[in-house]
Amino acid sequence: MYFYLLYFAVASKEFTEADFEELLEQARSRNAFLDITGKLLHCEGTFIQLLEGNKAAVKEVYESIVKDQRLIAIKTMATGHAEERYYSNWSMDFKEVSLAELNKLENCAHEDVAAYIKNASAVKLLKLLAKA
Numbered sequence: 001m002y003f004y005l006l007y008f009a010v011a012s013k014e015f016t017e018a019d020f021e022e023l024l025e026q027a028r029s030r031n032a033f034l035d036i037t038g039k040l041l042h043c044e045g046t047f048i049q050l051l052e053g054n055k056a057a058v059k060e061v062y063e064s065i066v067k068d069q070r071l072i073a074i075k076t077m078a079t080g081h082a083e084e085r086y087y088s089n090w091s092m093d094f095k096e097v098s099l100a101e102l103n104k105l106e107n108c109a110h111e112d113v114a115a116y117i118k119n120a121s122a123v124k125l126l127k128l129l130a131k132a
């Protein structure tokens with residue numbers, strides 16, 4: 001059994017390519033050490049992330065993320081247990097999508113990504129993570 005946690009958050013500043021590289025390097029090495037897997041999606045300053053692994057390890061990392069100055073308005077969307085990991089091959093898969101790509105994936109015409117994500121259900125966000 002694995003514990004999972006899904007959240008979304010808004011970036012407190014604009015991320016550059018170098019910022020993403022630094023973030024992923026740090027996240028992947030800590031996740032590998034703690035046997036955490038998952039996926040991170042970024043669209044127009046909003047992040048959606050699924051963390052999965054041992055419950056204590058996921059909570060430990062999430063506590064760090066909640067305190068991270070690079071994020072504001074973080075909200076837990078879902079937690080639970082699952083038999084299998086969705087992203088067993090990834091210490092943290094990462095995808096960046098533009099607003100146009102997100103609208104294509106969702107077959108919609110959202111103008112405000114943060115508002116859309118804030119109002120979406122956890123199931124919808126999980127599906128979006130998988131599709132992106």
Ligand SMILES: Cc1cc2nc3c(=O)[nH]c(=O)nc-3n(C[C@H](O)[C@H](O)[C@H](O)COP(=O)(O)O)c2cc1C
Pocket residue numbers: 023026027028030031040047049051061064065066068070071092
């Ligand atoms: C959007 C976002 C996603 C992150 N994801 C992870 C992650 O999956 N694993 C991780 O160890 N750190 C992740 N971090 C970094 C943590 O917030 C934190 O900086 C890092 O784990 C070091 O923790 P510490 O400051 O408590 O030592 C993420 C940060 C951001 C902004």
